[in-house]
Amino acid sequence: MSRAAVMEKQSNEAKKQNQFLEVMKRLSYNKGAMVGLILFLLVVLVAIFAPVLAPYDYAKINIKDRCLAPCAQYIFGTDHMGRDILSRVMYGARYSLLIGVGSVIFSAVFGVIFGSIAGFYGGKWDNLIMRLCDVIQSIPGMILNIALACVLGPGVYNTILALGTEGIAGTARLMRSSILNVRKMEYMDAARMSNCSNPFIILKHVLPNTFAPILVQATMGVGARIMMAASMSYIGIGVQPPTPEWGAMLSDSRDFLMKYPYMCLIPGVAIMIVVLALNLLGDGLRDAMDPKLKK
Amino acid sequence: MSAEAFLQVNNLKVEYITKEETVYAVNDVSFQLEKGKVLGLVGETGAGKTTIARTILRVLQSPPGTVMDGSIKIEGVDVLKLSEEEMEKIRGKKITMIFQDPMTSLNPVMTVGEQISEVIALHNDIPSSEVRKRAEEMLETVGIPAERYDEYPHQFSGGMKQRVVIAIALACEPDLLLADEPTTALDVTIQAQVLELMKELNKKNNTTTILITHDLGVVAEMCDDVAVIYAGEVVESGKLEDIFLHPAHPYTVGLFGALPRLDEDVEWLSPIEGLPPDPTDLPEGCKFSPRCPNCTKECRHWDVHLDEIAPGHFVRCIHAKGEDK
């Protein structure tokens, strides 16, 4: 019996490996996803090497050169305090990525924990967690974010916390339904028969098998969070100026919209590029993991 | 003689072309069928049987499915050359199809009655009350009470659903019925009932039928003619007796060898060794050669053609002639 279980496990693992390679292969055929991946990696590189790449100090105020339209000296122009917009956009990538990735990781960790408890133990816990999710999800995301931001106050880390908290319910629900699906599988019986502890089963058997939907959701989620964070910063409850977060830059440019449109266009395009890259990648991942859709 | 056959398929070639690979699903298939006869298309899963049927009805998923070559003549008219509008008039009226899986072949959000009525209304110019009456009659014909007209597919069992599908397929008394493994997804007892029903209705309307199956028992019971398909090719074809009593192609022989028999006491069934070839990368020469017990050097390199070894009995094997004589 145990040998059969071991063999089954091995064949499962081999299959998993193959599946992963298969997904990667299909992904590499998807031109859109590859473009998305490259764009995203570029943004990550810019964020990491911002101090090297940025031509000026992003915080340096230079009243003499304020409100300069894009020119040879300042490729993206300068803002109302004469700060170089290019440098600010480069540093802004750091904040936007940090907020997007950070809040998604936050929701993923807690969502997976709560979703696992609900899906795996069922009963009372399931009921409690799911009803709580019902309540949270009956408040539209942006509005809940605003309420949370109201509690937590502005700032980069508080924005991450607000966005992350808002996303827990969705991830938990997804995790729970994946677990309920995986629980029906035969290899779960095999694992249980070989006396594995529950947390061990979750970590070793359930998580890898629920990884796909969570990953797709997370990839798309990073983009959505970046946009939400920008919106919150724009209305003044997210990241505050003078931090060069893109939404905060847009908020800064508010009064100059008509006179100096480039101040508003450039950070917005930056947001669009990152989110577009993530959406392309997310779409590609979803298609690659669901061969049914890709024909 | 072939010119007057009701259905004539010539050199049909179908491929599924995607960015990554090309699947050679149907390779140079020809066969013919006289009016009122039942042809059994036999072969393993993935041999290209369903593709042939879908191509005849022109409901191939396209892309990726592409007809590369060949003609399909029904009473002399090549359906592959008809326009989509002309084809719409033929589908459901002249040619109909029963699909493999009754669970998925009915629209879940329409009542079964509506689904039968739809085909009747499309091809007959009659008032809607008359349409409903006919649809109810059709339900009764396939053994379902007419009261269930307004129920949805999920309220029916698999066997009942397949009856509904048959009712749809036969509602306009088609000339040609394509039955794609109509009983594979059903329980054994239901299988017999459904086959009986099909047989009865076929006889009544003199419907020409192509029955796709991998079940030789079903073939023996239902068919007049048989064509054995392997890797998208006809490897052997002929009258039922020819194939069952004098199988000449090693693959056909193998199929019978893999069948349990009650009248012979053998300890082991003899399955055909190996797996069907990868349809994206078919072997050179005879497609069956890698699995063939009688394979010789020539088999691997020669192009093998269908030869008539007895009147009406064709085999695609270079060794067949000698053996049969």
Place this chain on the structure above:
Amino acid sequence: MLKYILKRILLMIPVILGVVILVFTLMQLTPGDPAQVILGPTATSEQINELRNEMGLNDPYIVQLGRYLYQVFLKGDFGTSYISNISITTELMQRFPKTLIFAVAGMVLSLGIGIPLGVNAAVKQNSLADYGSMTLALIGTSMPGFWFALVLILLFSAKLGWLPAYGTGGLKYWILPIASTAFAGITTMARQVRSGMLEVINSDYITMAKSKGVSKKNVIYRHALPNALIPVITVAGMSFGSSLGGTLIAETIFSIPGVGVYIVNAVNNRDYPVVQGGVILLAVAFSLIMLACDLLMAAIDPRIKAQITGGKKRGKK
């Protein structure tokens, strides 16, 4: 079915109760003293304490919660604003129609334009029309709504001067705000409908419908679309939620006196009862739409309906 609808409405009550408790608790956790906010920085600590007593802020949390629930559920009273001292319920009711017009117009546009766009793209898969509309849709979902609003203002107000940039008045004041909030909905809908259609279009019953001789148009609209729409209905409901969220910001940009501006200003002024009331109102509106979506789904899909009526029978026993 009627019983089911009633049951669903009854089931909404605990959820709404949960929302009220959650929002109330969140506001309790918020730093800052309302009494201080009202009296301003010059107030003495005695004055503040007096006001706290008067407002019941010194009562235990549970008492305050009970009082709030009583007021909200039995009197429909959200209290008064700390800043303006005006009844929040009155203010919300006055502002809500504007927000609702926004969100409903956004949803109608996203359904009316998004569905045909998605269907067309799916049917002509891999054609120029498909690539074109999907590229547009992808760009649309990758733009923050408020930024798109700014771009629209730049283009149509600043550059072309066709439409007013902000304020309220006739129909033309509504065009830019609605276009900016609807765009995201249209693009999401188009993408969802396309993928839903592609999933359905290759299923057996569609081939079956084709093999019956049903015309291409009817195969798409009678057979494929209803099935493809079932999962999309939930997405439509969700997009109503996000357009409610989007209106919050659009109202700020276009200076439209709706619930959104009210909430945003209240957050910035630490006017908590207003935030509470506004969030609860929008959550209730969202829940009602989601309920309508669920019912619509049951009406389209007999399998869901059967589950419901089946459940009802079992419940009766």
